[in-house]
Amino acid sequence: MAAMVTQARPARRDDEPVRIGALAPLTPPGWAEAGRHLVAGLELAAREVNDAGGIAGRPLELVVRDTAADPRRAEAAVDELAGLGVAALAGEYHSVVARTAAARADDLGVPFLCSSAVLDALTEQPADGIARIAPAQSHGWRLYADFLLGAGHRRIAVATQPSVYWASGTRILHGELAPRGGTVVELDVGALTPEALCDALAGSGATALLLLVGHPDPAVPLVRAVRGDPRLAGLLIGAPAGQPEFAGWAAELGAAGAGVPFLRYLPARPTPLGVRVGSALRERLAEAPSFVAFEGYDTVAVLADVLRRRGAAGARTAAWADVAVDGTRGPIRFSRVPGIDVWQWAWPPVQVVDRDPADPGSFRVLHTG
Amino acid sequence: MKTRRTQQERTASTTKDLVGAARAHFARDGYATASLDAICDRAGISKGALYHHFRNKQTLFRAVYEAEQHRLRDAIAAAFRACPDPWDGLRAGQRAFLTGSIEPGTQRITLLDAPGALGWAVMREVQADCRAMTRRGLEQAVHADGDSAVPAVELDAMASVVFGALCECAMAVAHAPDPDAVLAASLRQVDLLVTALPGAGARAV
Structure with missing residues (x-):
């Protein structure tokens, strides 16, 4: 034991990489398409950091771990990455997974910049080492409720699966709609077949159905069932969590997947950096980049800034309040927001968009925050 | 034509606003740390009015x-x-x-x-x-x-x-x-x- 205490740590070599642990869903039941875009953004930014000289001359290295929408895998990955000595953690798309990762990272004292998970209660208590790029669910979904009310919808049905994330979304919608004369009718897809759900919808008086369910299953069969039911011809289908954003949605549903409003976190006019990064991401992904790819890019851009200013060791006591980075979607600063226990970029741009029924490959902006 | 709200309606409305504001703060901050001042601010009523409705x-x-x-x-x-x-x-x-x-x-x-x-x-x-x-x-x-x-x-x-x-x-x-x-x-x-x-x-x- 004495030998261990007195033994000098090996001198750090100047070319030793600064590691960032990256968490993303890359296999089902995780939303692998989102994970692929997230990692593309993280990797592009890391390459650009290295092209610009790295972190004080040391290369930045991403160590990616697949969380597959499984909080236990995420917890194990955080433990492993902390053991590898990562300077910080980044990423994750699924809220329930990010919540577990954030709790573990906070326990271990490893800074975590969450790129894409929106659950308000990302941590159960104030966590100084955790920050978030994505907007909180209550912020984005409030805007979505404004959009619904503005479009004349008062009675909203939600098709939900049992999950903390969807339950939080339902509660936010209820809280926003009820004081303004709206009502929320909950339909549990775990207990109803798509046909039974259509029957319930037809008798519900709802003018909009929101899909608070996973993609592709059961979202895709639900959309097909609703679109194919003549009783529901005038019903708006919405998906605030953003399922229609990805190419897989359009590929599986074609025209039936158009006209489904969802939230995405892009500005009305891209910044010059956003234009350049968007082109590079398009090339890397061989398709149009999702906003999730931009979130990935911005995450590494922020972490590189912190690491350069404070050094790799200093990042363990990351001071998120000092961050001032021009991201792909606007200037990024972190602050304390009431109701959010992590440092929050308040706020990234938020839009409600849908795929154009006349051209499902392109998007229409319906509402902005 | 405007109709005046009854006292009962005003009370119900204030109570609803208070409970809504309190729900947001209790959910966010927990019972022990939620502040009555913050709840009153959110509901747009005075502390005296709160104590009129809730002991x-x-x-x-x-x-x-x-x-x-x-x-x-x-x-x-x-x-x-x-x-x-x-x-x-x-x-x-x-x-x-x-x-x-x-x-x-x-x-x-x-x-x-x-x-x-x-x-x-x-x-x-x-x-x-x-x-x-x-x-x-x-x-x-x-x-x-x-x-x-x-x-x-x-x-x-x-x-x-x-x-x-x-x-x-x-x-x-x-x-x-x-x-x-x-x-x-x-x-x-x-x-x-x-x-x-x-x-x-x-x-x-």
């Missing part, structure tokens, strides 16, 4: 807790009514109760803070509606085949078994590191529990 923080919290329980009770009832078969309705009602309990704000108010803030006796009194709804669902299911032989005392016991299981499952989900997995497993087990009740076997899903 203290605890009574305001009780009103918030009651509203949460009423929401769960209504979710159970709506899910039950949506199913033609009362056994399916019973299962749907249980799913509605459990899934309605997992939103983090609801968890904080009903599962984490209420026991300490209100005490067991008050909690049980307020929960009586959800328990009664479970019993009513059971009664309809058990008697669906025209079998009225199940005595009330047995129905009470069945309601205790089922509602007790639901509350314990909700508590387990609230404290789980992987709440979605625990919720899914709880829903499966509660389904099995219902299947084992008298009269349900033939309709097992």
